[in-house]
Amino acid sequence: MPALSGNLLTVLVFFPLFGALAVLLLRNEDHLWIRRLSLVVGIVEFLLSFLPVWAIPPGSTGFKLEVFYPWIHSPRINFHLGADGISIFLVHLITLLTPIGILASWNEIKHRVKEFHIMLLLLEVSVIGIFLSLDLFVFFLFWEFGLIPLAFLIGIWGHERRLYAAIKFLIYTMGGSTFMLVGIIWLYNMTGSFDFVAIQGLIQQGYLSFSPRTEMLLFLSFFIAFAIKVPLFPFHTWLPDAHTEAPTAGSVDLAGVLLKTGAYGIIRFCLPLFPNASHRAAPWVAVLAIISIIYGALVALVQPNLKRLVAYSSVSHMGFVVLGIFAFTNIALQGAVFLMIAHGISTGALFLLVGMLYERRHTFEITEFGGLATPMPRYAAYFLFAVLSSLGLPLLNGFIGEFLVLLGVYQVHWKWAAWAATGVILSACYLLWAYQRVFFGAITHQKNRDLGREPTREVGARDHVFPDALAGVARALLHAALRLLLPGNSAGDASQRDARSRGARRGRFPCRRTSANFRRKGGVPLR
């Protein structure tokens, strides 16, 4: 299908944009249809993101499905997209997490619903654009463009200190991307091109060589922007605030995909364009990565706030990714890519679970909980599953990535691997200890005792999303399909909306009919 393959990636990038425009046309108060429409857009985009897979056979090299349109004549900027194995997997990750984020916000977000969904879809556009662009200018464009929706998500729908977190996030990332812009323009002045493939070709064929100092400066200008996004140790301070204050869907997207854009940038741009500088910088970067791993884990160990704990665990895990990239062995790189995806899923699941807890108790403080396993046994089981996957239990997704990274790193620098391995132990410590404090022991708060009872039921139909995220794509799809087809949801008449909002005001979980239906259709029994 030549016509389709010619523009498949363009469609993939801009489909959510048109979805956002369609959502914009709906009435403000039509919450249900806004949610449904954006969910449909998200799911269709998810399905679309599988179409490119047939064009990228395993083991193939180079970019496939390239899109190339001349855009601006001076300076010469082309709209150049292309996909390879790494980028398409990360695209799957964001297209998977966006519909999950929409479902997770079904009851959490109650004001300015339309704007919220538009922002989620715009964020998706920007992230897919980041992963698919092959023109440095277009890449930068999507990179900058993504900041605004995410800052809005944190700043409007976040928790108490949302403004502080949003501004901090903006300043950090904008500062970083200014450096990158300088680097891109510098590169353009040397080569006369913004095209990644062309510049890479020039470098590989030896037509373009930098002096060591220039190459190092160029490397740093890109690397700092990416290191802030990853985030690597000294640049990480925006992340706990942004994560903690963001609404659940924002945290999921942030942890799941936004952090990966930084690591992806390092793999895609820093290493191929500045190989010598990367090698020279590798020991320093590795030290920073190891500090991130251990420091992130130690801070997570003493966090009194559950969501902050998960955020710091991200710092620790992303340290593994960076370490794997800068070991320059194939195994470690594969491990890093695998870990990116695994971390996106398991940390996304943890944020969803923590978000559920917040919805019921309006706090993240670990001391407020304790003994939750008694009133909420199923929730506790799911949480344990996510925790185990995050700490890298064999047979779960976290294990493969961390193992490959450690294996690959060990082959070249056993000392690095030894230090990094302490992170694996520490992650077991902080996650399991937190799990113990939240779920085991005596119930100290009366509120917790009632958590599993009506009206705040333990696990609503919507909340089944998170095991889906863990179990993989198929169940999420099934669930999403069920949500759409369920009779309790499909009638969008006003009376039902009113009933729902009344239910919400009483602090009820306004999804009762849905879950009842879910039960009837053979879903997990709820009580």
Added chain:
Amino acid sequence: MNSPVTTPDLLRVLPEFAWCGVGVLLMLLQPFVKNRQALTFIAMLGASVGTLATFFGPAGSAFSGLVQFDLYSLFFHWLIGLISFLVILASDSYLERENLGAAEFYALILFATAGMGVLASAQELLTAFIGLEMSSISSYILAGYRRESIKANESAAKYFLLGSFATAFFLYGIALVYGVTGSTNLSQLASANPSGTLLRLGLTLILIGLGFKVAAAPFQIWTPDVYEGAPTPVTALFSAGPKAAAFALLLRIFATVDAATTFWFWAFWILAALTMFAGNLGALVQSNVKRLLAYSSIAHAGYVLVALAAVTFIKPDPEMHASQAYAAALFYLLSYSLVSVGTFTIVSELGGRGERYLNVDDLAGLGTRQPFAAATFSLLLLSLLGLPITAGFLGKLYIFTAALRSNLVWLAILMAINSVIGSYYYLRLIIVMYMHEHKGPMPADAPVTLSLTASMVITVVVLATLYLGLAPNHVLGIVLNQNLISSSR
């Protein structure tokens, strides 16, 4: 020199004739036509007729070389005509709200436009002086048009005093240059000896006079007060029109007169650095939106000065390179002028009767109260900030690239630092609009919606911003033209 005035000569100044003529017509109509909208319509017609009259002007110089009609002046005539058209359209609802007379207002705007037109195509310093005076004197009156407001009176008095001072500098500069070279014609100055002290003094004084007009630091002190006190549509005009025209003259002198090119380079370097910092640091601490945008307008003049400094550099292919720096300056002036008219139009509508609601805090919750105004305002602010897909981003990128090509690395770095500082106060406005809730209920007389005319202006500006940001090829084709400034050297 006694050649008679020919028809092509007259056609080359037809735009100015049209603008002045419609201005006079408006003054004559004033006793008879009481309908404000009719006057607005006539004024808009006048602005567009003047702009379209550029089509009749054949390229070349007119009146024995006093006026040069080339692609460059055509560009600025279009820019100025467009600005005055948009400002007139935006003024309609403002004049109604503030209960001000329309005819003289529009006439003055058209006279100022004509003066800017003269400035843009002047090839001779005294002609330029006439243009400067035409636009300045109309501007002084416009600044104080809200007679009953104390701030407007302060604005007009300040503008008048400091403005006349600066004009005097400009005139002294011309006198000195004439004393040294025996000519005020730019093409004859081109061969002047660049090392003469008196000539340098003259050029310095000219630079000071024009530096005042473009609000370059350290001649920018008047800007916030004047911009704040003037009626907001007039502020929109000030921030775009006279600035563009004065830059047009600066750039033309710079391009033609070698003595100025070598001598002004460091002056531009320092002015650019000072102006960027004065504007951005000043804007950081403002609580009044209009003042904030006034400081931001200073900062943007600084960015254009970076492009001017980049013009001087001589590379193996100086022509090619210089044209890129011109293109950067022109593109930036175009994008900034349009965005500035748009932002001040929104501010003018949000101010409410008597311009009372102009504090940053008054914007709180605008995102829910007036989604259209908030969304468009945010987009324009993002363009000022220089975020991709807007005109402002490409404009900054071109200036940045031009500066780097001229090896002005430090200036480029200073500009990058300033962009980061600037992002703080633009984002602050957006954050207040969307993420803060208004404290207490809105006052009863606070504006609820945008007027139709203002919405039209804003829509045009937003579309233009996106057009320049997404499909700049047409405009680039014009500003990158090799024969942009035809020098009669």
